[in-house]
Amino acid sequence: MQSDARIYVAGHRGLVGSAIMRRLESEGFSNLITHTSAELDLRDQAAVRAFFAQEQPEYVFLAAAKVGGILANSTYPAQFLYDNLMIAANVIHTAHETGVKKLLNLGSSCIYPRLATQPLQEEALLTGPLEDTNRAYAVAKIAAIELCDHYRTQYGANFISGMPTNLYGPGDNFDLKGSHVLPALMRKMVEAKEVGAAQVEIWGSGTPLREFLYADDLADACLFLMKEVSEAGPINIGTGTDLSIRALAELIAEVVGFEGTLEFDASKPDGTPRKLMDVSKLRNLGWQSQTELREGIERTLAWYLAERDAGLVRS
Numbered sequence: 001m002q003s004d005a006r007i008y009v010a011g012h013r014g015l016v017g018s019a020i021m022r023r024l025e026s027e028g029f030s031n032l033i034t035h036t037s038a039e040l041d042l043r044d045q046a047a048v049r050a051f052f053a054q055e056q057p058e059y060v061f062l063a064a065a066k067v068g069g070i071l072a073n074s075t076y077p078a079q080f081l082y083d084n085l086m087i088a089a090n091v092i093h094t095a096h097e098t099g100v101k102k103l104l105n106l107g108s109s110c111i112y113p114r115l116a117t118q119p120l121q122e123e124a125l126l127t128g129p130l131e132d133t134n135r136a137y138a139v140a141k142i143a144a145i146e147l148c149d150h151y152r153t154q155y156g157a158n159f160i161s162g163m164p165t166n167l168y169g170p171g172d173n174f175d176l177k178g179s180h181v182l183p184a185l186m187r188k189m190v191e192a193k194e195v196g197a198a199q200v201e202i203w204g205s206g207t208p209l210r211e212f213l214y215a216d217d218l219a220d221a222c223l224f225l226m227k228e229v230s231e232a233g234p235i236n237i238g239t240g241t242d243l244s245i246r247a248l249a250e251l252i253a254e255v256v257g258f259e260g261t262l263e264f265d266a267s268k269p270d271g272t273p274r275k276l277m278d279v280s281k282l283r284n285l286g287w288q289s290q291t292e293l294r295e296g297i298e299r300t301l302a303w304y305l306a307e308r309d310a311g312l313v314r315s
């Protein structure tokens with residue numbers, strides 16, 4: 001990828017897309033193509049075709065998607081399935097039609113069967129039933145991997161698929177109904193501390209295990225994959241370490257300085273009991289994560305407070 005290559009970052013304002021932008025800019029890539037969803041709805045095939053014909057991107061980071069936490073996924077499954085199928089089909093097919101040199105498709109750890117052996121190996125894909133709370137989203141993400149692989153087989157397209165674990169960092173969504181657990185708990189604890197509330201509500205039992213990767217580490221992995229790796233099938237991107245939701249809540253409380261109690265609401269879903277990536281494939285290729293969870297949470301908190309006070313945060 002030359003520094004003046006035409007690079008399209010789909011979803012450049014999101015958690016992942018904004019981290020990829022920061023990374024590309026810091027490495028001196030000068031020809032970055034971006035559009036908001038209002039300017040270019042990637043579900044619209046004609047609009048996507050016109051855009052690719054006009055801009056002729058050479059490299060594509062596909063980080064645009066309908067994304068959300070456990071509640072959003074279970075409340076709006078039709079949208080998660082339709083939007084993500086359409087975005088993936090339109091972008092991947094049009095990238096092939098217009099001769100894109102390389103495309104990185106981003107999926108998620110939820111593509112793996114709910115009760116797959118831990119840590120989750122890439123080979124576990126399509127070996128068992130999916131988790132109900134995000135089945136629709138996972139099916140769309142699996143279809144995107146299949147698209148990349150079949151376009152590689154049938155047409156020789158250099159399309160690859162990275163599968164990140166749960167992510168967090170600057171640019172995350174802090175809306176309590178739509179967000180993932182880490183930004184949700186950070187916001188709840190910040191607000192509880194500010195008003196002097198004695199407790200914070202945590203959904204579910206607190207026992208599910210999750211792995212968290214800092215968004216800028218993911219961006220680093222995305223550039224590594226784009227530059228160094230060209231192969232079919234999903235490639236896991238994670239830290240290789242997980243912790244319980246209770247332990248995560250305790251860590252965020254420490255960083256935020258919230259000293260009240262944690263109340264677990266068992267009426268809310270736990271989702272998958274455990275989702276830890278086997279990251280040996282990516283490690284063997286030469287990449288591993290850098291940012292410790294506490295450090296990442298501290299940086300995210302600093303970003304969140306500054307953005308919130310400036311009225312800029314998504315919430």
Ligand SMILES: NC(=O)C1=CN([C@@H]2O[C@H](COP(=O)(O)OP(=O)(O)OC[C@H]3O[C@@H](n4cnc5c(N)ncnc54)[C@H](OP(=O)(O)O)[C@@H]3O)[C@@H](O)[C@H]2O)C=CC1
Binds near residue numbers: 040
């Ligand atoms: N967040 C996480 O924990 C994880 C995320 N991922 C994957 O990473 C990728 C990025 O996720 P993340 O950054 O967290 O998500 P965000 O919600 O932060 O960002 C998604 C971006 O997608 C764009 N988008 C959504 N719908 C459309 C559309 N119809 N047309 C054009 N653009 C659209 C939005 O653009 P705009 O702002 O202009 O509306 C938004 O900026 C996704 O593929 C997701 O599956 C994988 C694992 C975990």
Ligand SMILES: C[C@H]1O[C@H](OP(=O)(O)OP(=O)(O)OC[C@H]2O[C@@H](n3cnc4c(=O)[nH]c(N)nc43)[C@H](O)[C@@H]2O)[C@@H](O)[C@@H](O)C1=O
Binds near residue numbers: 069071109185210
């Ligand atoms: C990345 C991944 O993200 C989603 O899967 P998930 O990991 O289950 O998502 P989550 O971050 O929302 O929850 C993780 C755990 O945390 C608990 N939890 C406690 N308290 C809050 C809370 O306040 N908010 C949220 N959201 N969860 C909470 C929650 O009950 C669950 O046990 C997929 O739908 C799919 O989108 C996907 O790929």
